[in-house]
Amino acid sequence: MGNCLRSFFYDPSPSSIANNNPSTPGTSNSTYSSTTTIDVSATSSSIVCKSQFSEAASHDERNEVISNANGQILESSNLEKFTFADLKRATKNFKSDTLLGEGGFGKVYKGWIDQKTYAPSKSGSGMVVAIKKLNSGSMQGLAEWQSEVNFLGRLSHPNLVKLLGFCWEDKELLLVYEFMPKGSLENHLFRRNPNIESFSWDLRLKIAIGAARGLAFLHTSEKKVIYRDFKASNILLDEKYNAKISDFGLAKLGPSGGESHVTTRVMGTYGYAAPEYIATGHLYVKSDVYGFGVVLLEMLSGQRALDWKRPPGQRNLVEWLKPLLSHKKKLKTTIMDSRIEGQYSSKAMVQAAQLTLKCLKADPKNRPSMKEVVEVLEQIEAMKEKPKATKSTLVSSLSKPHRRGQQPTQHRPLFIPGRRAPKYEREVNIRKITKKKVK
Numbered sequence: 001m002g003n004c005l006r007s008f009f010y011d012p013s014p015s016s017i018a019n020n021n022p023s024t025p026g027t028s029n030s031t032y033s034s035t036t037t038i039d040v041s042a043t044s045s046s047i048v049c050k051s052q053f054s055e056a057a058s059h060d061e062r063n064e065v066i067s068n069a070n071g072q073i074l075e076s077s078n079l080e081k082f083t084f085a086d087l088k089r090a091t092k093n094f095k096s097d098t099l100l101g102e103g104g105f106g107k108v109y110k111g112w113i114d115q116k117t118y119a120p121s122k123s124g125s126g127m128v129v130a131i132k133k134l135n136s137g138s139m140q141g142l143a144e145w146q147s148e149v150n151f152l153g154r155l156s157h158p159n160l161v162k163l164l165g166f167c168w169e170d171k172e173l174l175l176v177y178e179f180m181p182k183g184s185l186e187n188h189l190f191r192r193n194p195n196i197e198s199f200s201w202d203l204r205l206k207i208a209i210g211a212a213r214g215l216a217f218l219h220t221s222e223k224k225v226i227y228r229d230f231k232a233s234n235i236l237l238d239e240k241y242n243a244k245i246s247d248f249g250l251a252k253l254g255p256s257g258g259e260s261h262v263t264t265r266v267m268g269t270y271g272y273a274a275p276e277y278i279a280t281g282h283l284y285v286k287s288d289v290y291g292f293g294v295v296l297l298e299m300l301s302g303q304r305a306l307d308w309k310r311p312p313g314q315r316n317l318v319e320w321l322k323p324l325l326s327h328k329k330k331l332k333t334t335i336m337d338s339r340i341e342g343q344y345s346s347k348a349m350v351q352a353a354q355l356t357l358k359c360l361k362a363d364p365k366n367r368p369s370m371k372e373v374v375e376v377l378e379q380i381e382a383m384k385e386k387p388k389a390t391k392s393t394l395v396s397s398l399s400k401p402h403r404r405g406q407q408p409t410q411h412r413p414l415f416i417p418g419r420r421a422p423k424y425e426r427e428v429n430i431r432k433i434t435k436k437k438v439k
């Protein structure tokens with residue numbers, strides 16, 4: 001208990017990963033130990049063969065504590081090392097009724113642990129946690145698990161989800177997070193569950209500001225962190241609907257030595273990834289701003305970034321709606337989510353649309369910084385002028401039909417019908433698209 005991960009950060013060699021496996025020291029035939037170096041620069045001619053793990057670990061100034069806008073980069077993480085048996089008990093053997101959701105790399109379960117000792121406790125007593133259990137055998141899953149431990153284990157900010165600990169035993173890789181009772185923004189914006197109410201304008205703005213602060217913290221910390229996977233499903237909500245960014249599996253340290261970008265293998269989620277990144281593999285801090293713009297557009301419209309059930313020409317939200325963002329009339333009639341009609345002033349709507357447009361600029365240099373984004377969103381929030389007959393409730397009624405008669409559907413970013421694609425499959429698809437574009 002209370003195990004410190006310092007050794008993870010101090011030994012950057014990929015081979016050390018296997019040797020640091022707390023439960024299988026030096027296991028050479030472990031599923032994960034054979035190929036621990038992950039190529040992160042396949043799209044670049046200048047190959048930099050570093051894993052996300054070693055990249056995060058190989059920093060010279062590991063000992064400093066960097067503070068910034070309520071956040072900190074900790075000197076070292078102090079993550080709890082859980083045993084698999086403990087996490088099994090905490091989730092009633094990963095019982096289906098504790099399942100919170102499933103992502104590209106595995107399932108997330110609700111579990112209960114003792115607040116002080118972190119020992120498993122009876123369901124319903126102690127502290128609630130979210131436990132992500134990775135599908136075994138995925139190399140990409142291992143790389144993301146390591147990146148999550150390296151980044152999130154050391155980053156501390158009110159708008160980042162707290163990682164409490166990890167488990168690595170044999171083929172089992174798990175992560176233990178603070179529990180976010182209101183789930184993800186994606187669940188609320190798009191899933192048509194009559195028990196889940198749609199968010200009001202005020203609440204959407206509050207969530208946008210929280211998420212923007214989280215990104216701004218990452219970007220302005222001395223070691224610039226590029227998040228790389230900004231999307232509605234990675235914005236989680238606490239009891240009071242405060243937004244916290246989760247999933248640092250794809251995070252990268254930003255450019256150093258005067259460089260403006262880092263070159264990496266193109267990874268992320270189609271529909272959210274910035275065009276320059278898809279086309280060239282050049283990743284900028286401002287590539288995150290593009291992803292933020294996509295989420296803003298999702299919040300304004302109540303439509304998914306990608307939806308294969310929409311008619312051709314409307315499937316990619318940005319391609320469809322970006323050209324309309326500067327037309328006030330079309331903004332009202334075509335873009336804005338009818339479920340929040342009457343909850344915002346015309347001025348606030350136009351400003352939000354303009355901000356979205358700036359975030360979605362093709363040239364990353366023309367996009368605002370996340371600090372500027374936070375400022376504009378706060379100005380919009382401060383606008384007191386509301387349209388007449390506005391009910392300033394936090395949560396709006398679901399009774400209004402969605403404009404255009406479309407029911408938002410489950411996010412299916414890949415061209416694989418009928419099932420949610422694992423993240424690495426989505427990455428492969430981005431790369432296929434990239435090749436076409438580059439030609």
Ligand SMILES: Nc1ncnc2c1ncn2[C@@H]1O[C@H](COP(=O)(O)OP(=O)(O)OP(=O)(O)O)[C@@H](O)[C@H]1O
Pocket residue numbers: 100101102103104105106107108130132161177178179180181183184187233234236246247423
């Ligand atoms: N800390 C948490 N507290 C509560 N629910 C969580 C927590 N972390 C994840 N979840 C829920 O688990 C589900 C799966 O999350 P996960 O991050 O694995 O996948 P995802 O974000 O949907 O997709 P991707 O794999 O592309 O990131 C989400 O729908 C989310 O609502």
Ligand SMILES: [Mg+2]
Pocket residue numbers: 103233234246247
């Ligand atoms: Mg996620």
